[in-house]
Amino acid sequence: SRIGVLNSHFPSDPMASEKEAALAAVPSDSPTIFDKIISKEIPSKVVYEDDQVLAFRDISPQAPTHILIIPKVKDGLSGVSKAEERHCEILGRLLYTAKVVAKQEGLDDGFRIVINDGPSGCQSVYHIHVHLLGGRQMNWPPG
């Protein structure tokens, strides 16, 4: 559970080491639902695509515009915390694509970019993705 995950950061939790192991075991190379979205096995509302990245509408939008931008080849990049130097180019391309898509979506007043990482960061799909959110006033701090 979410609370269990949070508790694992307290050394007094007797289950801490077990939970840490479970966290460490999140496999960065395992396929995710996004592989099937990339292959078009599962349909999605694609708003931008090139040879390296895919951008599609989030199935559970948290703002009038909510788009996910992902690399077509994961290459071990399940999240930012797994980034290696070889990923620098694709990491930059994900952000650049967010800008291109924001313009395409008419988000001229601004937008929010989010990358969740790991259980405490509320990541649920372990294939790196940039959330592009816009079309309403964002609040700070985020939840």
Ligand code: TR5
């Ligand atoms: O929680 P994190 O940051 O990992 O973001 C994962 C996002 O993927 C969430 O905002 C989900 O709503 C989104 N998601 C999950 C699925 C999905 C999707 N967006 C589009 N299409 C989807 N399909 C077909 N299936 C999903 N399980």
